[in-house]
Amino acid sequence: MTRVALIDDHESVRLGLEAACARAEMMSVAFSGSTVTEYVDWRALSRQAPADVVVLDLTLGDGTTVTENVRRLVLDGSSVIIHSVADRPAAVREALSAGAAGVVSKSSPIGDVIAAVRTVARGEPLNNVEWASAVEGDRAFADAQLSARERDVLRLYAAGLPLKVVADRLGVAYSTAKENITRIRVKYVEVGRPAPTKIDLLHRAVEDGILVEPAADPGDATRGR
Structure with missing residues (x-):
């Protein structure tokens, strides 16, 4: 069973992902919320193990940066997929540099998001179109x-x-x-x-x-x- 955490400050996005995960075989939503801090606090209170995969919005409304959020989640023991509108390639590159396993566009079919979660949960690289676009000609991400x-x-x-x-x-x-x-x-x-x-x-x-x-x-x- 792949345990998934959904972190996005748009409730409608989370509800759609929750429904898709509920329909998917061998997948469950362990947490759904709007910030990484909420997730970390939930982990501390519930003493639950880290989610296998966290689907994370590129930009949250609490003022945190994508680097802070990705590193926090990766250090906590989860793999991270950036769920992004993919119109800010520099921020996507920053997320990948911070340790995110890959990126999936919010315009992608929901089945692609579920497939990405399964791929990352297996420990395989998520070398999709969005990832390639983010790193194309990056020159070390121009970091x-x-x-x-x-x-x-x-x-x-x-x-x-x-x-x-x-x-x-x-x-x-x-x-x-x-x-x-x-x-x-x-x-x-x-x-x-x-x-x-x-x-x-x-x-x-x-x-x-x-x-x-x-x-x-x-x-x-x-x-x-």
Whole structure:
């Protein structure tokens, strides 16, 4: 029996997947919810084993990033399939880099999603069209390889906060935060994705799933350089 967890902040999507899993042989839905935190809390309270496969929405409404969510689930012992509208290839590539087993488009027939779950549950690679499209010509996913601290700095700074406020929130010196921004810009240049301005950094953060969407009007994003 393959135990599946469904994590998507759109209830209608979850209900459709739940019904499909219920019809599938040797498959059951162990959990259905809108955030990874809900799933982790459920695991802790119920003392249930990790789901064999987690079908995860690419972008959740709680402000978490796809990297955070995928890594959390993989470290917990589950395989992860990204269930995405597939219109943000950079974020899909980030999910694959974080350890997701594959991606299935939300436009795919429900039977394809079930087949993907079975494939991943068997430990086989999910080399489908969506996966190929996400990694085509990736040049190592054009990943700037930002550290966890650099990602934290970029998330706050690109959202529109002045650098001094970013430093205060993270408990680091202003000079440290400034050095982080300099290194971030250098790393993006090295992978062919330059970000010389704060607006450019905002675009890179959104492309890479570090920000779900701009938290401030683009006109405000130039403040605090």
